[in-house]
Amino acid sequence: MSFLIPIKSAIITFPILAIFILLPFLVIQYHRYGSIVAWRAVVVYTFIFYMLSAYFLIILPLPSIQAVAKLTTQRYNLVPFMALREFIATTVFNPIHPGTWLPALKQPGFIQPFFNIVLTIPFGVYLRYYFKQPIVKIVFYGFCLSLFFELTQLSGLYGIYPRPYRLFDVDDLILNTFGALVGGVIAPFLVKAFPSRDQMDKKSYDRGQKVSLLRRIIAFIADYVIVGTLVEIGMSLVGLASLADNPYLSYFISTLIIFILIPVFTHGQTIGKKLVKIRIVKRSGTPAKTGQLILRQFLLFEIAIPTLWGFNYMFVQVFSKMHQSQANMILLGVLSVAALFVVLNFLWGMIFKNGYFFYDVWAKTTQISDVKKPRK
Template sequence: MSESIITLILFALVVPLAVLPWVHRQYRLFGKLRGWSAFVAAAGVLYACGLVAFTLFPLPVVTPDFCADRRLIDDWQLRPFASLDDIVRAGGPALQQVLLNVILFAPLGFLLRYRFHRGLPAATALALATSLCVEITQGTAVFGLYPCPYRLADVDDLMTNTLGGVLGWLLARLLAGVLPPAVSEPTDDTAPPGLPRRGLAFAGDLLTIGLTQFACQAALSLAGGRLRDLAGTRWFGVALGAAVLITCTLVVPLLRADRATPGQFVFHLAVLDADGNPAPRPAIVLRFAVWWLPVLLLTSTGHTGWVLVSATVIGLVARLRTDRRSVLGLASRTRTATRATYIAHTTANR
């Protein structure tokens, strides 16, 4: 499997974990997602995944003679500018490797200047430190995970990688007047949240529930023995899913002052009563009974599709109302507002 494919796989695994904190910050600062900021953030995550992939992969198969005939000189190249001899001797392939090392770290320098506003000395030091971590990881066989190194730690890589970081920083400075700001200025977020934002909060709840359940089952599977067997049973999966859903959609809102579920917290929302105060606890229990309890029953019986259909119908009904209140809000006499509205109301009443 090539490093490019591994990069995409890592990206797909990392994004669900990284996207929720980033989305929360976007809505906390701006009240919506900024397209260019999203692109820059995704590019940074993709680059980090690529750096990990090119550092570690392809992983070797350890055989009995894996470390036979290996010497220190095969694992650590400590003579500066030895790559020049390789270029003279091998020509194109060696030159391509040197250029790849430069190109690999250029995005790091670019992001340090463009996204994080680091000066050239700091960017150079960070590029050098990152490259040093890469070379130590390779030269120590992933810190002893393998019996001996399978990649060469090369002092020339430190120089070419650092050079790439410097060139990337200079490129970002050159394009500073052309590119839009990587991070926009904070804005007010007291207007009523739209249906798309509320719908995405529901999707955030489902993602949080799914990731939490997966993490619990993975931990039990790694524990081995009876716990692994228990995690593999269907009834345990259903019970664990129910426990996680109840915790996220009932217990957490009851404990939080703004009555938000995890998904609503991510999208910077709060559940208030008609006067702008936090919804009373009985109303939160009613919201759970009206919406999340049917969701639990449908997902537990394998009818997840009906959850999405029901959410769509509820959204369409709310769209027909001028106040955009959903059946859930009408039944519990609550409304979904932005957390900025909740904070402003709380501050004014102190």
């Protein structure tokens, strides 16, 4: 049961890979469709898991470098249909004796070539079902995938090993390509019970006309991960490293650039909002004025968020570090009222206002989706 090792390895590795690609996946989906459809995520992630499993199946288990250095086995086979010759020569199969057919299917001469066909059948299914590729392209991509596998083996896992520890076999190219073809042919029959790609796209575009809270959060994270990092690097490069080391000044400068100045010059979009196709506009849907953009962003990033941080800081000072001076108690009281307002407004806006919070109300702005439905 040597195939269990690659499968177990894929199961262990996949959650880490899934987390690593989650933000790019969400950004791409929101940028293209404006929403996430659960079934699309299932299809994409199962495809990634399949590709990971297939890759591990062709490289694992890994032998030691010393053991590979001592190998004297054949490195490659360029003679086609050797697998067929071995099947005829090494199995009990006899076409005129049906009683030999089933036993022949249990012998290595059949199992290994059959595995190479089965390995790429899902690849063909995914290409036909989700990526909507024609049969000709499925065959071509199947061949390319197989060639990648075989070259991986021929190169000794990209030079890690002094020589190949598995055989580069032209028959594997043929069988893998045939498996992709089989998958492409049977895909329409296998996926009848599932939503089609067109149905997924339509549902995504319909949902994408509204701006969900998750979409806004992804834009916020993208701004901090991408633009925030660039701002920090830029501050260091221009000799402002001391400011970057101060968390308060760093936050003020970063938010000023990312969330106030950039939207002013891009007509209501931060870089993150542009990635997920969100725009800040007037309630009427017309472009927001500069003053409205500045007010909205200032209320959120220079008032609301610092208020929550300030409350947390003063709470720790008063009740953990026991700095219970009269000034600290008064400041904590003021911050408590302000933080309570922010939290309650957030909850109220989430539950009853569809994500419409006080800073949009006071600035008379809203957020709309820039995603356009494709014309039929």
